[in-house]
Amino acid sequence: MANFEGHITTSTVLGAAYAAAAAYYWPTFAGTTLDWGAVFLGAGLTAVGGLVPDLDSDSGVPVRELFGLAGAFSPILAIPWLRHYHLNPEQTLVVLGAIYLLIRYGAAAVFKGMTVHRGMFHSLPGMVVAGLGIFLLYKTPDLRLRVFLTIGVMIGFLSHLVLDELCAVDLMGLTPKLNQFAGSALKIGSASWSATAFTYLTLLALAWAAWVTT
Secondary structure, three states: OOOHHHHHHHHHHHHHHHHHHHHHHHHHHHOOOOOHHHHHHHHHHHHHHOOHHHHHOOOHHHHHHHHHHHHHHHHHHHHHHHHOOOOOHHHHHHHHHHHHHHHHHHHHHHHHHHOOOOOOOOOHHHHHHHHHHHHHHOOOOOHHHHHHHHHHHHHHHHHHHHHHHHOOEEOOOOOOEEOOOOOOOOOOOOOOHHHHHHHHHHHHHHHHHHHHHO
């Protein structure tokens, strides 16, 4: 299984490549240039996406860092969404602070109690759930920008799963062997039917919400 540094390095490199490609090809598909803020946001979300599957990790350091990043990014992503409610600056700050505390501490405690390491969150459906979460959270009229950021998170998430599967292959010796973690990353279901059902119900609910709000 790849370590924290391996995952963040891989997803950061992918994020830089993805953002650079988007900036280069955006005028071809959209007719306008991609703002530099969106370029760096896409790169950053791709990098963070490479860490998201470790939210179910038993280790304290990755979970603390990930929920710290999630707590910092979530209020930023929520700003366009909050504009629709015409809040004054003081109200906006209160809501943003509440979002940070809810994600940094509340969501961390709930997530830790509900998940197990290498469970259904560490899966292909979990990748789609993460992408849909970004799509719904980043409220902007520009659908192409929302899709760009959503795909970035999913690319980073997928890089984590693929890297874990590659590290599950033991190349020492004449015949490659699979270790105990083989097949536990790139999966679409688990031995727990309740966890699998909950993940797919969450995916469907988010997909429906994305459809009706687009």
